[in-house]
Amino acid sequence: MVAPLVAMVAVFLLLPMASAVYYVFVDFNGFDPTPPWIGLSNFTELAQDPDVWAAFKNNVIWIVIGTSSPIVFGLGLAVLVWNVRRASVLYRIAFFLPFVLPQVAVGVVWGWIYEPSRGWLNRVLETVGLGSLAKGWLGDPDTALYAVLGTAIWATVGFVFIIFLSALRNVDIDLVDAARLDGANGFQRLRHIILPQIMPVFLMVTTITLLGGFSVFDIIFVMTGGGPAGATEVLGTYAYSSAFQLNRISYGTTLALVITVISIPFAVWMNRLQRKLSLQGMGA
Amino acid sequence: MSHRTAGSSTRGRLLLTGKHLLLLGLSALMLFPLVLTVSTALKTGNDVKVNPFGLFSSFSTENVEKAWTVGDFGSYVVNSFLLSVPSTLLVVVLSTMAGYAFARLPFPGRSLLFYLVVLGLLVPFFTYMIPLYFQLRSMGLLDSLLGVNLVLASTGLSFGTFFMRAFFSDLPVELDQAARMDGASEWQIFLKVILPLVSSGIGALAVFTFLQNWNNFLVPLLYIPSGEHRPLTTGLYLFLGGRSIDIGPLAAGTLITILPVVVLFVAMQKQVTQGFLSGAIKG
Numbered sequence: 182m183v184a185p186l187v188a189m190v191a192v193f194l195l196l197p198m199a200s201a202v203y204y205v206f207v208d209f210n211g212f213d214p215t216p217p218w219i220g221l222s223n224f225t226e227l228a229q230d231p232d233v234w235a236a237f238k239n240n241v242i243w244i245v246i247g248t249s250s251p252i253v254f255g256l257g258l259a260v261l262v263w264n265v266r267r268a269s270v271l272y273r274i275a276f277f278l279p280f281v282l283p284q285v286a287v288g289v290v291w292g293w294i295y296e297p298s299r300g301w302l303n304r305v306l307e308t309v310g311l312g313s314l315a316k317g318w319l320g321d322p323d324t325a326l327y328a329v330l331g332t333a334i335w336a337t338v339g340f341v342f343i344i345f346l347s348a349l350r351n352v353d354i355d356l357v358d359a360a361r362l363d364g365a366n367g368f369q370r371l372r373h374i375i376l377p378q379i380m381p382v383f384l385m386v387t388t389i390t391l392l393g394g395f396s397v398f399d400i401i402f403v404m405t406g407g408g409p410a411g412a413t414e415v416l417g418t419y420a421y422s423s424a425f426q427l428n429r430i431s432y433g434t435t436l437a438l439v440i441t442v443i444s445i446p447f448a449v450w451m452n453r454l455q456r457k458l459s460l461q462g463m464g465a
Numbered sequence: 466m467s468h469r470t471a472g473s474s475t476r477g478r479l480l481l482t483g484k485h486l487l488l489l490g491l492s493a494l495m496l497f498p499l500v501l502t503v504s505t506a507l508k509t510g511n512d513v514k515v516n517p518f519g520l521f522s523s524f525s526t527e528n529v530e531k532a533w534t535v536g537d538f539g540s541y542v543v544n545s546f547l548l549s550v551p552s553t554l555l556v557v558v559l560s561t562m563a564g565y566a567f568a569r570l571p572f573p574g575r576s577l578l579f580y581l582v583v584l585g586l587l588v589p590f591f592t593y594m595i596p597l598y599f600q601l602r603s604m605g606l607l608d609s610l611l612g613v614n615l616v617l618a619s620t621g622l623s624f625g626t627f628f629m630r631a632f633f634s635d636l637p638v639e640l641d642q643a644a645r646m647d648g649a650s651e652w653q654i655f656l657k658v659i660l661p662l663v664s665s666g667i668g669a670l671a672v673f674t675f676l677q678n679w680n681n682f683l684v685p686l687l688y689i690p691s692g693e694h695r696p697l698t699t700g701l702y703l704f705l706g707g708r709s710i711d712i713g714p715l716a717a718g719t720l721i722t723i724l725p726v727v728v729l730f731v732a733m734q735k736q737v738t739q740g741f742l743s744g745a746i747k748g
Contacts, residue, residue, distance in 0.1 A: 182562040182563060182565065182566040182570070182655075183562070183563045183566045183567065183572075183578060185559050185562070185563075186559045186560070186562070186563040186582065186622060186626060187563075187578060187581075187582070189559065189615070189618065189619050189622055190581065190582050190585065190619065190622060190623070192619075193597070193615060193616055193619035194584070194585050194588075194593070194619055194622075194623070195581065195584075196600065197593035197594075197596040197597035197600055198584075198588060198592065198593045198596075200593070200596035200597075200599075200600065201592055201593045201595070201596045203596075204595070204596055209599075211599065258491070261484060261487070261488060262488065265481070265484065265485070265488070267485075268485065268488075270734065271492065272488050272492055273734065273738065274730070274731060274734055275491075275492035275495050275496050276491075276492070276495055277730075277734075277737075277738060278495070278496070278499070278727065278730060278731075279495060279498075281676055281680075281726055281730050281737065282680070282723050282726055282727075283679070283680035283682065283697070283698050283701075283722055283723065283726065284680070284682060285682050285698045285699075285701050285702050285705075285722070286502075286698075286701060286719045286722045286723045287498070289701065289705055289715065289719050290498040290499075290501060290502050290719060291498060293501065293505070293517070293518055293712070294498065294501070296518075299516075299517060299518055300518065301497075301501070301518060335495070335498075338495075339495070340741065343738050343741065343742065344741075344742065347742050392589075395589075396589040396590075396591045398591070398683060399682045399683065402682075403682075403702060403705070417591060420591070420595075424595045425595075425598075425687070430595060430599070433595050434595045434596060437591045437592050437593075437594070437595060438592055440589070440591060440592070441588055441589060441591065441592040444589075445587070448587065
């Protein structure tokens, strides 16, 4: 019963993964059937490539802001909707819908919102008297990355929200009420009563969004293509353009592999922490 | 909650109304990009030129017609279905069978095989997408419906197997034991006894996988280089970078791309969120 699955996984997952490891040590241009062995040259070049470091820096910014903001907003929304009965389905649909949309479509529409002359963002800024801030958000190297991030946050909040909402359903509401009677304010209740109870879920959400930040591609590729002037280039878009536009197959593969390698310790660490907390939760 | 005094319950009701107003406002804000898409897609061509982003200032279906015919979105829709439906079926069937085996049938090498399969959850598609391109090329599967369906399916199999295994593991062992006592064969047990009990899981996996495949951008971008069988996602991207960006048909194309997703999500909201939730929490 597992044979068809194993065959698929072997051919379309394990085999290309093994080739990836091989590609890294040769200089493959896409056609040469016996590419020359070059050892670790791809890695040394990568370490000295200023574009790689610039892209890596953008990934770090993306990971920090793109993980923390959806968590803060998503948790806030979940706490808001938590004890709302009526219309909660409506809110769930409204907040979660952006997450299930294809990112290409999301990128197109947000491109209009950020449009310099007629886009809604600038129009709203002008209406509230902040017209001096108006600009071509995606065309300005200083703002492009944050503009794309804004879109990504919009699309991710719902995912975080739904997960927190379901975790909150398991939170002991009597404890929260007791804390309220003891005079704990909203923030204190969140910090000391609610958060400890949903900590494993909190870490899981963090892991998922964080790991997504390492391999971010679609939304940046569609909205800015890594530009202007490399301002939004991340490791993913750089790997793509190296391999498929500059025909540097091995170099692109090395980049892609490095993305995975640096993300794995995070995954393992978060997973450990999560396990530990779940066990503690059960013991308590 | 029920033992509140009259004063605090009025205050509570006011607070709740305020909360609803805030939530409604936030919902409107979240849905605004969608409203904008519908509005621009359904404008007249002239209105698009003057006022592309003004909300609902005119009405016409000319953009939709233009996107469907001139913009080729009519054939992109067909291709999106041809790429999403078979791959989803493949994921559901293979993951259900394997999930069952991994959860309930002891066989040699079970845990090693399971780890190999779940490796796909840990290793992003990114890592092996470039070698996979050349592998498909040498197998003659580039630009083919078969090849892209197989790749799309393979990207969903690790999650699917993991997801279904969790459902099968939750069922009590006594179930198959009782059926076995009654003389049922392994296949009968699987099809008649166990499968009906995990149908909600299968439904959630099917909807979830279909959405993932429908939305997938990178796989068709990489493995359908010639453009034959191009689906909506890469079609929309191509249109975006086209000769002159014609916002009206672009909005209509965007609408065509997201409409099935929106309909499916709203209709099966429970299954979709359940899919994401149980997947995330059990992981």
